[in-house]
Amino acid sequence: MAVALGLFPRYCASSSGSVADNDLVLIHGSRSGNFGNPTEGIGTVRYCWNPVNQASYNHLIDYNGTVYELTGYRAASWHAAYLNARAWAICLAQPTVNDAITDAQYSALRWMMQEYHDRFGVPLVHIKSENGRGFIEHRETAQGMGHGKSDVGYRLDWDRLLGPGNG
Ligand SMILES: [Zn+2]
Numbered sequence: 001m002a003v004a005l006g007l008f009p010r011y012c013a014s015s016s017g018s019v020a021d022n023d024l025v026l027i028h029g030s031r032s033g034n035f036g037n038p039t040e041g042i043g044t045v046r047y048c049w050n051p052v053n054q055a056s057y058n059h060l061i062d063y064n065g066t067v068y069e070l071t072g073y074r075a076a077s078w079h080a081a082y083l084n085a086r087a088w089a090i091c092l093a094q095p096t097v098n099d100a101i102t103d104a105q106y107s108a109l110r111w112m113m114q115e116y117h118d119r120f121g122v123p124l125v126h127i128k129s130e131n132g133r134g135f136i137e138h139r140e141t142a143q144g145m146g147h148g149k150s151d152v153g154y155r156l157d158w159d160r161l162l163g164p165g166n167g
Contacts, residue, residue: 024087029094029151041093057091065104
């Protein structure tokens with residue numbers, strides 16, 4: 001399911017630039033600001049590919065459920081300032097806070113969350129503090145609040161994400 005596209009800019013404040021020992025995953029929205037933007041996914045990938053932007057994610061999920069592997073599981077991405085060194089980032093293609101999360105994105109995100117759980121033991125829970133262990137929206141972190149981040153927002157249904165047998 002994942003599509004590897006090569007090397008992306010990595011956050012490397014620490015010696016390793018690795019987040020392999022962490023247990024926190026931030027969920028982002030891509031937020032070009034262009035409602036309904038048909039090329040939001042690949043446009044964000046291209047944006048992340050340019051080191052000048054100092055932006056990247058570990059994985060990005062397009063509208064159709066395609067998972068783009070950017071920095072991947074083992075390298076820190078450039079997504080939330082001081083949290084870069086201790087949290088992974090999954091970005092949903094979502095141009096604005098009002099763009100819906102697609103059925104395919106829910107399925108792919110559930111799959112990704114299970115991968116992070118199976119590979120690294122990240123608890124399959126929605127947490128509301130960046131100091132906890134599990135999954136959290138960018139806007140729910142102190143870092144995100146401090147910078148007025150709205151992603152992912154009301155369109156993300158956590159009951160659907162964490163509920164049994166759907167996706
Ligand atoms: Zn974000």
